[in-house]
Amino acid sequence: MFESLTQRLSGTIERLRGRGRLTEENIRESLREVRIALLEADVALPVVQALIERIKVRAVGQEVLKSLTPGQALIKVVRDELTTVMGSQATDLNLNVPAPAVILMAGLQGAGKTTTVGKLAKHLKERRKKKVMVVSADVYRPAAIEQLKQLAEQIDVLFFASDASQKPVDIARAAIADARKSYVDVLLIDTAGRLAIDEAMMSEIKALHAAVSPVETLFVVDSMTGQDAATTAKAFSEALPLTGVVLTKTDGDARGGAALSVRYVTGRPIKFIGVGEKPDGLDVFHPDRVASRILDMGDVLSLVEQVEQQVDKDKAQKLAEKVAKGKKFDLNDMKDQLEQMQNMGGLHGLMDKLPGMGQIPDAVKNQVTGKEVPRMVAIINSMTKKERRNPALxxxxxxxxxxxxxxxxxxxxxxxxxxxxxxxxxxxKLSGGGMKGLMRGMKGMMGGRGGMPFR
Known part of the structure; x- marks a missing residue:
């Protein structure tokens, strides 16, 4: 997400870095480029106008002009205002209510509601240590109930069985009663969507909302629909007391206009962003970190959290002990490292969190297709056990x-x-205890001998 916006803005920022002094004229010139970049990223026009005006007021004032490093100061102003328009800080789910806390998921058909229910259930179970139950009140879409059942089995959470012949309100009430008996902490209710907003859908979800009184009503929207995402979210927020938004399919959205528009247009916070189809592809939305990524400053905090959550600590400890004892690092160890990298989204998944990626030419970035790590693992899998232990063969x-x-x-x-x-x-080098030697080794690896792996 944000690739095209980052590239446009990083060029503008680079030109500002070298300026010893900023004038009103070159600030206006820079903001004109920022405005074009935002419009090209499919950010809603009212949002662009408000954002540029706020940046201009702060930038043309004393805050930037009297700064010792005016270029850096203007970048900070842009970052702060981007953060503000997206909601300033991460907004948590309100689960501080008598159990079960009911979360109602709303949205159009095809936005990824059912998949998001599974991802959110996994997030609550693993990161928040909650006992979770899921139920489908979608009695229109063929196989919707079965899809949620399979997801529940995959992530090992409770599933309340429903039937297409039942009424959505009856399904929800029965699920709440069962959740109480089962001492469930959180009940997630999947609802029906339509291809477009219509009166029948809105009436049904209003009745469902009134019947279950959810503590959270989350609107699930496909980020790839750009400005339409903000428009649809606004229509839902006028019909329902939404508490937050989940942006899905953000890995397929190079522009990022929805992320910058939804909060401003609806007044509701973006709470999560969905990436890919896997059950663990759900991230808490941090406006400050996202603003840093847009301005090509990377998102090292999220990268560290990702490593913490997804790296197998037992395997890491065993490798560290093996290396410390001076034992040889073999191809089995390399395979373990590659598989853990793949769990974190492969090279492509890590790249967008690293600072300075906007400065790397497209020709180089396009070489990273997501197939690199699986191909390397396939090569190691084609070796015998003896060859993996002794690569000299x-x-x-x-x-x-x-x-x-x-x-x-x-x-x-x-x-x-x-x-x-x-x-x-x-x-x-690490086994020898020499940090300097390790740093030299890393520098050698990054030197690019042989170029990008597996184009």
Whole structure:
């Protein structure tokens, strides 16, 4: 998300960094570029106008002009105002109510409501340690109930069975009664959507809301619909007392206009953003971190949290102990590291959280397709156990066999082995206790010998 906006804004910011002094004229010139970048990112026009006006008032005033580093000060103003328009800080779910806390999910058909129910259930179970139940009140879409049942089994939360012949209000009431008996902390109710807003859908969801009195009513919207996302969210917020918004499919949205528009247009906070189809693809929405990513400053805090949550600590500890004892880092260890990277979204998933990515040419970034790590794992899987433990055995004929077995080329196997050798050198430096040696090894790896892996 935000790739196109980041590229446009990072160019403007780079030109500002070198300025020793900013005048009203070059501030206006820069803001003209910011305005065009926001409009191209499909940000709603009222939001663009309000944002530019707020930046201009702060920037043209004394705050920037008397600053020792005016370029940096203007960047800070832009970052602060982007943060404010998206909601200033992360907004938590209100679960401080007598159990079960009922969360009602609303939205149009195809926005990803059912998938989001599964992701949110996993989030509440694993990160908030809540006992969760899910129920589907979507009696119109074929297989909606079955889809939610399968998701519940996959993430191991309670599922309340419903039937397409029942009324949505009856389903919800029965689920609440069962949740009380089962001592459930949170009940998530999936609702029906339509292809467009209509009176029948709004009447049904209003009746459902009145019957269950949810503590949270979350509007689920597809971020790829851009300005339409904000318009649809506004219509729902006028019909229902929404408490928050979940933006889905953000990994497919290069513009990010919805994220910048929804809060301003609806007055409701974005609470979560959904990425991909996997059950763990749901992140808490932090406006300040997102603003940093838009301005190409990266999002190191989210990256650290991601590592904390998704890295297998037992495997990491075992590898650390192995290296400390001076034992050789082998291809089994490399495979473990690659699989953990894949769990965090692969190279592509990590890239957008790193500072300075807007400055990297598209030709280089486009080489990272998401297939790199699976291909490297496929190569290692094509080796025998003996070869993985002792990579020195891999002569030309063995490498040709491995390439054939993995469906790749001997050149791909050679690239992997080169990367393995660099990692192995780093690990051996670490076992010697020399931090300087480790840093030199990392520098060598980042030096780009051999270029991007597996184009």
């Amino acid at each position: 891999l002569n030309g004929s063995r490498r040709a066999r491995i390439a054939k077995g993995s469906g790749l080329t001997p050149a791909d196997v050679n690239k992997l082995m080169k990367q393995y050798q660099q990692m192995e050198k780093m690990m051996s």
